[in-house]
Amino acid sequence: MDFDPTPEQRQLREAVRALGQRYGHDYFVAKAKGGEHTTELWDEAGRLGYLGVNIPAEYGGGGGGITELAIVCEELAATGCPLLLLVVSPAIAGTVIGRHGTEAQRRTFLPGLADGSLKIAFAITEPEAGSNFHRLGTVARRDGADWLLSGRKCFISGVDEAPYVLVVARVPDDGPAGAEGDGTTDPGGGGRPTPDERLRPALFVVPTDAPGLTMSKLEMEIVSPENQWLLYFDEVRLPGDALVGGAAEPGDRGGLDAGLPALFAGLNPERITVAAMSAGTGRYAIERASTYTATRRVWGRPVGAHQGVSHPLAHAAVQVELARLMIAKAATLYDAGRDVEAGVAANLAKYASAEAAALAVDTAIQVHGGNGMTTDYGVATLLGAVRAGRIAPVSREMILNFVAQRVLGQPKSY
Numbered sequence: 001m002d003f004d005p006t007p008e009q010r011q012l013r014e015a016v017r018a019l020g021q022r023y024g025h026d027y028f029v030a031k032a033k034g035g036e037h038t039t040e041l042w043d044e045a046g047r048l049g050y051l052g053v054n055i056p057a058e059y060g061g062g063g064g065g066i067t068e069l070a071i072v073c074e075e076l077a078a079t080g081c082p083l084l085l086l087v088v089s090p091a092i093a094g095t096v097i098g099r100h101g102t103e104a105q106r107r108t109f110l111p112g113l114a115d116g117s118l119k120i121a122f123a124i125t126e127p128e129a130g131s132n133f134h135r136l137g138t139v140a141r142r143d144g145a146d147w148l149l150s151g152r153k154c155f156i157s158g159v160d161e162a163p164y165v166l167v168v169a170r171v172p173d174d175g176p177a178g179a180e181g182d183g184t185t186d187p188g189g190g191g192r193p194t195p196d197e198r199l200r201p202a203l204f205v206v207p208t209d210a211p212g213l214t215m216s217k218l219e220m221e222i223v224s225p226e227n228q229w230l231l232y233f234d235e236v237r238l239p240g241d242a243l244v245g246g247a248a249e250p251g252d253r254g255g256l257d258a259g260l261p262a263l264f265a266g267l268n269p270e271r272i273t274v275a276a277m278s279a280g281t282g283r284y285a286i287e288r289a290s291t292y293t294a295t296r297r298v299w300g301r302p303v304g305a306h307q308g309v310s311h312p313l314a315h316a317a318v319q320v321e322l323a324r325l326m327i328a329k330a331a332t333l334y335d336a337g338r339d340v341e342a343g344v345a346a347n348l349a350k351y352a353s354a355e356a357a358a359l360a361v362d363t364a365i366q367v368h369g370g371n372g373m374t375t376d377y378g379v380a381t382l383l384g385a386v387r388a389g390r391i392a393p394v395s396r397e398m399i400l401n402f403v404a405q406r407v408l409g410q411p412k413s414y
Contacts, residue, residue: 025080046116065335077280
């Protein structure tokens with residue numbers, strides 16, 4: 001593995017960090033606590049081409065990969081500005097549409113995703129099913145050339161900022177029995193499908209102002225400019241070409257057969273970019289803490305001179321750096337098209353980064369003493385976000401299940 005970034009990657013990292021530093025954590029917190037969005041930072045990042053680094057050049061993007069987008073996610077987070085919609089819009093929606101959308105869908109959506117003028121939210125999680133797509137209750141059924149979408153989604157990020165949401169639903173499977181749902185590509189594993197599970201997954205690009213779609217805000221104990229929402233779909237009528245992969249006419253199976261590959265095309269980039277954001281947050285916390293402990297003097301010496309302070313910080317720094325290595329591996333494998341290996345690495349990266357970020361922020365708070373709990377010192381404001389990172393978009397327990405079953409060959413536990 002080549003540990004040297006390309007000159008372009010190095011320049012990207014430096015430029016994105018410079019942009020983030022011009023805004024900083026105070027800007028991020030002020031926007032979050034004021035109930036506003038980080039519109040200025042997002043728009044400038046879009047104009048500079050950073051939001052679309054993974055979008056193909058023919059659609060206005062930078063022509064790079066998830067490696068480059070992970071750099072953007074990490075460096076903005078490392079300046080105290082973790083932007084969750086980077087994960088949702090260019091990483092998930094951009095990858096899904098870029099890989100599996102029709103040409104018309106690519107030309108409609110990708111240029112806006114590339115320059116940041118368009119955001120697309122992502123909706124998979126449900127109140128009853130969590131992220132288990134075999135049990136999703138949101139269903140789309142044919143009505144002539146249209147689709148009727150019904151169901152519920154929860155913990156949907158930033159849907160108030162996006163004119164579209166990419167919805168994972170299930171559609172009737174009239175293909176060969178057992179063609180879907182056998183668990184061969186499900187990160188959680190799976191046994192033989194029940195008849196209901198043969199409703200195969202499909203993805204739809206849904207306007208957020210569509211009749212029949214309503215939403216309610218979830219109040220969260222997280223300092224974040226992105227809000228979380230419950231979505232309700234009541235017979236939302238969609239045209240045939242809302243199906244990712246296309247099925248403009250009844251009997252056209254293009255988008256139906258693309259559903260499962262399209263879904264998983266977005267989940268690995270999601271894990272990698274979430275991991276990168278966590279690693280950047282860990283770096284930010286350690287940098288803040290290190291500056292403080294090197295200059296804060298008690299009993300005639302900096303508090304960082306005490307091993308009881310410096311060793312926990314050093315340990316957290318080691319964990320963050322190890323997580324960064326796994327992120328680089330996962331992104332490299334994904335960009336090389338080695339999807340199976342990338343799936344394992346992406347889950348490992350997500351786990352390692354979430355744990356490292358939580359440790360780094362907690363340690364940073366502790367070494368600040370009482371100052372660590374104040375807003376001014378800028379570390380406690382990240383506590384809710386890094387704790388949530390151990391839960392979403394896939395919990396640490398489900399990743400451990402995945403590793404036990406897929407890597408270690410252990411029996412399925414659920």
